[in-house]
Amino acid sequence: MIDVLIVGGGGAGLRAAIAVAETDPALKVAVVSKVYPMRSHTVSAEGGAAGVIGLGDTLDEHCYDTISGGDWLCDQDAVEAFVAEAPEELIQLEHWGCPWSRESDGRVAVRPFGGMKKMRTWYAADKTGFHLLHTLFQTTLKYQDIIRYDEWYVTKLVVDDGRVHGVVAVELRTGRIETIPARTVILATGGCGKVFPFTTNAAIKTGDGMALAYREGAPLKDMEFVQYHPTGLPFTGILITEAARAEGGWLINKDGYRYLQDYDLGTPTPTPKLRSMELGPRDRLSQAFVHEQHKGRTVDTPYGPVVYLDLRHLGEGKIDARIPFVRELCRSYQNLDPATDLIPVRPVVHYMMGGVHTDIDGATPITGLYAAGETACVSINGANRLGSNSLPEILVFGRRAGIAAAEFARSHRGAEAVVVRSQGEDERRRLERAREGSSRGERIADLREQMQHTLEGAAGIYRAGDVLAKAVDTLAELRERSQEVRVEDTSTAFNTELISLQELHIMLEIAQTIVACALNRQESRGAHQRTDFTARDDDAYLAHSLVHRAPDGTPSVGLLPVTITRWPPGERVYGRD
Amino acid sequence: MKAGDTSDYRPPRDNLWFARTRNYTIFVLRELTSVFVAWAIVYLLMLIGAVLGGSLPEFAALAAGPWMVAVNVVTLAATAYHSVTFLNLAPKATVVRLDGYRLPGWMIQGGNHSLWLVISAVIAFFVLRGFR
Amino acid sequence: MRRTPEPYLWLLFSGGGVVAALVLPVLVLLFGVLMPLGILDWPAPEHLAALLDSVLVRLALVVVVVLCLFHAAHRIRFTSEELLDLARFDLPIALLCYGGAIAGTIVAVRLMF
Amino acid sequence: MTDTEAVRQEAGARTIRVEVARFRPGEDAEPVFQGYDVPLMTDWAVLDGLNYIKDQLDGSLSYRWSCRMGVCGSCGMTVNGEPRLTCGTFLNEYGDGPVRIEPLKGFPVIRDLVVDIDDFLTKLSSVRPWLIREGEEPPLTAEYAQTPAQLEAYKQYSMCINCLLCYSACPIYVLDPDFLGPAAIALAQRYNLDSRDMGDRFDVLNLEDAVWGCAFVGECTEVCPKHVDPAEAIQRYKLTAALRSVLPWSKK
Numbered sequence A: 001m002i003d004v005l006i007v008g009g010g011g012a013g014l015r016a017a018i019a020v021a022e023t024d025p026a027l028k029v030a031v032v033s034k035v036y037p038m039r040s041h042t043v044s045a046e047g048g049a050a051g052v053i054g055l056g057d058t059l060d061e062h063c064y065d066t067i068s069g070g071d072w073l074c075d076q077d078a079v080e081a082f083v084a085e086a087p088e089e090l091i092q093l094e095h096w097g098c099p100w101s102r103e104s105d106g107r108v109a110v111r112p113f114g115g116m117k118k119m120r121t122w123y124a125a126d127k128t129g130f131h132l133l134h135t136l137f138q139t140t141l142k143y144q145d146i147i148r149y150d151e152w153y154v155t156k157l158v159v160d161d162g163r164v165h166g167v168v169a170v171e172l173r174t175g176r177i178e179t180i181p182a183r184t185v186i187l188a189t190g191g192c193g194k195v196f197p198f199t200t201n202a203a204i205k206t207g208d209g210m211a212l213a214y215r216e217g218a219p220l221k222d223m224e225f226v227q228y229h230p231t232g233l234p235f236t237g238i239l240i241t242e243a244a245r246a247e248g249g250w251l252i253n254k255d256g257y258r259y260l261q262d263y264d265l266g267t268p269t270p271t272p273k274l275r276s277m278e279l280g281p282r283d284r285l286s287q288a289f290v291h292e293q294h295k296g297r298t299v300d301t302p303y304g305p306v307v308y309l310d311l312r313h314l315g316e317g318k319i320d321a322r323i324p325f326v327r328e329l330c331r332s333y334q335n336l337d338p339a340t341d342l343i344p345v346r347p348v349v350h351y352m353m354g355g356v357h358t359d360i361d362g363a364t365p366i367t368g369l370y371a372a373g374e375t376a377c378v379s380i381n382g383a384n385r386l387g388s389n390s391l392p393e394i395l396v397f398g399r400r401a402g403i404a405a406a407e408f409a410r411s412h413r414g415a416e417a418v419v420v421r422s423q424g425e426d427e428r429r430r431l432e433r434a435r436e437g438s439s440r441g442e443r444i445a446d447l448r449e450q451m452q453h454t455l456e457g458a459a460g461i462y463r464a465g466d467v468l469a470k471a472v473d474t475l476a477e478l479r480e481r482s483q484e485v486r487v488e489d490t491s492t493a494f495n496t497e498l499i500s501l502q503e504l505h506i507m508l509e510i511a512q513t514i515v516a517c518a519l520n521r522q523e524s525r526g527a528h529q530r531t532d533f534t535a536r537d538d539d540a541y542l543a544h545s546l547v548h549r550a551p552d553g554t555p556s557v558g559l560l561p562v563t564i565t566r567w568p569p570g571e572r573v574y575g576r577d
Numbered sequence B: 001m002k003a004g005d006t007s008d009y010r011p012p013r014d015n016l017w018f019a020r021t022r023n024y025t026i027f028v029l030r031e032l033t034s035v036f037v038a039w040a041i042v043y044l045l046m047l048i049g050a051v052l053g054g055s056l057p058e059f060a061a062l063a064a065g066p067w068m069v070a071v072n073v074v075t076l077a078a079t080a081y082h083s084v085t086f087l088n089l090a091p092k093a094t095v096v097r098l099d100g101y102r103l104p105g106w107m108i109q110g111g112n113h114s115l116w117l118v119i120s121a122v123i124a125f126f127v128l129r130g131f132r
Numbered sequence C: 001m002r003r004t005p006e007p008y009l010w011l012l013f014s015g016g017g018v019v020a021a022l023v024l025p026v027l028v029l030l031f032g033v034l035m036p037l038g039i040l041d042w043p044a045p046e047h048l049a050a051l052l053d054s055v056l057v058r059l060a061l062v063v064v065v066v067l068c069l070f071h072a073a074h075r076i077r078f079t080s081e082e083l084l085d086l087a088r089f090d091l092p093i094a095l096l097c098y099g100g101a102i103a104g105t106i107v108a109v110r111l112m113f
Numbered sequence D: 001m002t003d004t005e006a007v008r009q010e011a012g013a014r015t016i017r018v019e020v021a022r023f024r025p026g027e028d029a030e031p032v033f034q035g036y037d038v039p040l041m042t043d044w045a046v047l048d049g050l051n052y053i054k055d056q057l058d059g060s061l062s063y064r065w066s067c068r069m070g071v072c073g074s075c076g077m078t079v080n081g082e083p084r085l086t087c088g089t090f091l092n093e094y095g096d097g098p099v100r101i102e103p104l105k106g107f108p109v110i111r112d113l114v115v116d117i118d119d120f121l122t123k124l125s126s127v128r129p130w131l132i133r134e135g136e137e138p139p140l141t142a143e144y145a146q147t148p149a150q151l152e153a154y155k156q157y158s159m160c161i162n163c164l165l166c167y168s169a170c171p172i173y174v175l176d177p178d179f180l181g182p183a184a185i186a187l188a189q190r191y192n193l194d195s196r197d198m199g200d201r202f203d204v205l206n207l208e209d210a211v212w213g214c215a216f217v218g219e220c221t222e223v224c225p226k227h228v229d230p231a232e233a234i235q236r237y238k239l240t241a242a243l244r245s246v247l248p249w250s251k252k
Ligand SMILES: Cc1cc2nc3c(=O)[nH]c(=O)nc-3n(C[C@H](O)[C@H](O)[C@H](O)COP(=O)(O)OP(=O)(O)OC[C@H]3O[C@@H](n4cnc5c(N)ncnc54)[C@H](O)[C@@H]3O)c2cc1C
Pocket: A007, A008, A009, A010, A011, A012, A013, A032, A033, A034, A035, A036, A037, A040, A041, A042, A043, A044, A045, A046, A047, A048, A049, A050, A128, A129, A152, A153, A154, A155, A188, A189, A190, A191, A200, A201, A202, A204, A205, A208, A209, A239, A241, A350, A351, A372, A373, A374, A375, A387, A388, A389, A390, A391, A392, A394
């Protein structure tokens, strides 16, 4: 019997695993991951991780930036805990060997980042997530008692009477379907960007953890808040990190004009100014793009309209020193060199602010079930996450969830429930049936594409009530059609089609919650902009959306008050002092 | 965590691996220069033996045999190839830092090759003329 | 900790590689190609004998011989195993190769001292 | 219009032949090639071609991928004989084709293009790839100091994405899987050369199957997509280990 079973080997999952191993070496902790841990999507994070380290900075200022960045939808107690613990977590990473970039005197270096009033973003060149994940992964190797289920895909949480008892998972390599009993489960399965057609997210980011919890009755929170990052490469959606703008890059339209000045984001300065222009928050920058497009000031390409990111004035030296990966990516995937060419970019789905509803320790309403990382919604990101807050978030709340789960596992040493076996059996039969294959129905990929385009059309940067309402129907219909799809792979060994099918069903449910929440929120706030309700409405909607799965499988949305401690809702001001 | 599933495919040993890519072939050729290094030493020992034993003319006659010349031409090529590759690869093991700035490989390589030329010249000088 | 002779063998191999690279081509060029082909005249036997008279030269030659032979032995050992799939016979092959190098060394020493 | 239709339209009639090694345990005794015609899109990576096959032509094809931006390390395969990251190798590099895609050489094949890499993970753990410190853990109030020059000393070796192209390219590893291999040694060096590390990995590196197994073929470095230069890491440790063996007092 496993004490703490962690689903997900990304930053949040690994941090949780170490926390458990350090809290109580007697506990049995396991990490189940559908890819080898170091392949998790944390590896792609580029820009950096925020944590106050002095330099005239204070915790309160980081709190304020985060809360105003999130358009006052953050739970402020969670933000305060997060901001207070983030620096320790980043130092902890340093003590584990993370190669943070340095000042000449040997201290860690920090860079500016969007929406942040002070320089507080720690970075490892522009491969921060890569170094962070590999440092964490290699550090877990030190704890040889951590059990790893690499390339196991969790398809179901075993929940009985409001308490979690383990998971059902498929071992990809052999096709073995196992029930893994556990006293506590931590979901750390990352985001769900793949619900959209054009995203910076990796193939594995299908929102599994959210759906697993949701299906067992746990509510999801704030699912309408989907972050568009303003600078993705047009064909692939590969991210050009915000660090490129923090180092001094400019966004220009087809006339070479720094258009952000037209959108209440400040006035252009030759060097970057904090919380201004290109260093504004992502929601505002992505919205500005849409307006430019409507004004006909974007450039049309085969992959949609673009503006340009101009790094030429930074010079080769600075580009190579601070953002070498940007150069590498542009060269490989766009056939251009940012030292001499403009980079075409357009907004791209990047991050999910919403997720499984948890408290400040990662606990969900299901007893023994915790969630951390992008899959969770502790509510530090509110309506719009600030760049470089997510990496420290996965560390802080990964650790917190780990400690809380360990504590729970120690005090609740119950016996294995019978239901575990029967639920496991049912799930196994279901999967085996799916693996028998089917020659009728549509292709998984076709349904997936239709879902993605539905979401892009309805739940993009700007949303309209009637389109959302139509999307509700379309998604319901797609879910219906997804009951019978063509499955050609019937083998047990590394059957990735079986996984794609599970992911399709999961994404459809997640898509429904996104659309339902977006339809329900009749205001504009942060990343959620309604064309039919253009103003923020604190009286009605200074509240989280909480979506439950109704017995008929459809989402049912309610509201939950926001926790305000010290920062009453105010106006979001960027570029004006 | 594995089910002991033995149905993986394990490719058999590829006995012609060194012919699969140009680089492998170059590598094997590089390694095979060692045979000629050994031969050069044997030849050198024979020469020394002849000098010390006073039978240099006989040795010269042997050395002039067409087969011998052919072998030695190949040996020359092989040892020269050895020199180039070995001196080029040497900087890999030695990372030289000056003031935190890493000395680029080509500088070390250039140094090595210059040294090679100088030593060759010195040896030739002593063999052919010496200080009389 | 298990002890392995590899570091010492590798040092001999590397040293031999350097020495071979620096001195062998010119020696082969002179004595193996140019002189036998008559492009250069053979030096007078006395001249060469005089060179060998110097203890320093003889010592240097012994060093060259030892290192080059170890260099060759090391490479031949590994290459033969890789090319001919003989890795399981590493021990006898190693004995043969390094044995040969030692034998050559003994010959050189007996010849010159 | 969906993406797929757009793809077909843009590529017009231009297609490229992709020959993929298929291996289904239990069904195939050894890999067999299966050919597919894939639209030749100008911007497509080999991986996009595979995804097209999986999505539109044959759902039963198995391979690994995730980030499609060259950083997760999962999409390594043999493309026309060379180990490559398929997300960073483009179809138009191969002219009119055909492109031959096989699993990475040197590893047991689990299925189609998926190979078993557990051996590498065991090896990675064996070199203790974590920061080793002596004495008490300092409080989490200050970082260990490390100058940019000290960072530079190991940075390159920390860039390894564990894609295993180097293993596949190293004939020594392919011939003898006991060889510790390039990436594991490079990662050991990543910590050895870190000014904050107090550990010693001599016992695991100074072995016949560790650094001494390397014949300096150098192909590992040639194929490494992240310029880690494992060949250099190994040769440097050979020198370190050799000096330590003759001069027992010399460290690191
Ligand atoms: C391109 C990019 C750049 C970014 N840059 C930054 C940045 O500079 N700064 C910043 O703060 N944030 C950044 N972010 C955001 C941040 O990287 C992510 O939010 C964060 O890494 C998420 O970590 P995680 O641990 O929650 O999930 P992930 O790292 O995504 O890990 C998810 C894990 O769950 C496992 N898993 C999922 N489903 C299952 C299942 N069904 N069964 C078993 N296992 C499963 C996966 O295998 C994986 O191990 C960036 C994001 C992207 C996409």
